[in-house]
Amino acid sequence: MSQTTAVHGEKISLLRVLGPGHIWALGVGIVLVGEYMGWNFAVGKGGALAALIACWFAGLLYTCVAMIDSEVTSTVAAAGGQYAQAKHIVGPVMAFNVGLYLVFAYTMLEAANAITLGYLVQTVGTMAGFEDVHDKPFIVLTIVFLAWLNYRGVYATLTFNLVLTAIAFVAVIILFAAVKPWSHELLKHGDLLTGLPYGMLGVLASLHFGLWYYLGIEGTCQAAEEVRSPARSLPMGTMTGIITLLLAATMTWYICAGLMPWEYLGQAVTPLFDAARLTESQPLMVLLFIGTCFSTMASANGCINDASRAWFSMGRDRYLPTWFGAVHPTNRTPFRSIMFLVPVAVVFAYFAPLDQVITFSILSGLLGYTYMSFNVIMFRTKWPLDSIKRGYVHPFHPIPAIVLLLLCSLTYFAVFLGYGTQLVAMMVFFAVASLWFHFHRYKFVRRGDQFTMDWPRPQGY
């Protein structure tokens, strides 16, 4: 197999080796863990039906995200994804903020995954009869091993993700078939769906964790400089990814809501594994336990990939020290960015509570989605369809952007209901970071160098 990359004398670049399958694995791999655990806290907030509404609501939100992202990223195909888009379309302060959203969202999610994997190993140890078992060694091992894999090369890293993600997705399909959705032998939706226990306020509150079904699908565009055909592969990988997740989310809800009462499901740690246990099938239990572990590992792996690319891109543009913008000459990976983020993830995974880590990840993602809604409107206004060629043109513009903005606003309110302090703290942090960037850091940026697209002058300028 031969791979291609750009080698220009004494210059070096990331390695262009990925195909659409890797992009699918990157997007779905980051997210699929949300089907194995996390989404069900939406059930706890408002009941099983509220979680279904949240599933559809978040599905609509992320379909808008995927469509918008596919169009913009098929044109701004650069590592850093939404950060590079914001730099070219909105401006430097927005780009700096978006870069931070990305790094926070993915590093926090990586930490959450490592905590979960450590917990799973600890649970197995306890169930096997061992006393005084600890999760910390396995939390650290997860982060360091996956960072090492990322350090060694992107092709092996995302091929590994493809295998893990495919197995985890197939496990959900097998479980769906095993519970016989065509019969009432195992599934008892008629008895278990008891309406909305907390009314419409419960529905609103459940929107917060509804995001967990899809959070991270937009990470596909971080691979833009490592994919062989960005204009084709990125939209294809992203759109097939969101379709996969919509199917997986619906199957997951249907299985779990038909097997467990909402009072239990709303606080279960591993709902899909619990569903397998209720079938009393040993092979299914093993399969879903493997699926849980694999989806968690795939998510952490993809998060390391994406966070390091965003950090690397900001370093390359001097938004951060240029030291971070280095590429490894042999492995062709952003090795310093990968290394730098290892202790950051370890500290959060070691010391921060899981729900706080997850909330910071969701909030960072939500801020990013809000930016995407007006980013695409500015993109279409400054560069109309006939001015630059797009690999994909999303339909019904500007309706997806407006819908996305409305859904994000509702979700902010939902987050505020449960985690108002964290929301305010995060907004203050980003405001202070913006001031630091504007008054201190931006003077180091070479303003002409950061705009690399050979686009015509924007309309109105």
Next chain:
Amino acid sequence: MSAFKILEYVAWGISLVLGLWMFIDMVKTNRAYSEEFLTSSKEGEIRDALVIDPPHQGGHL
């Protein structure tokens, strides 16, 4: 010492080895190449004409 305790020590050990491996490789790489070369990647250059990447430069045959 229980088998699980040994597993915990193995996990710490592998983490330490992999962490050290990356750190030493990073230091060696930083010393072996100029800073200008390591940070020479430019956004947008991926659109340029491509060449086959020799295996010793990170390609896969």
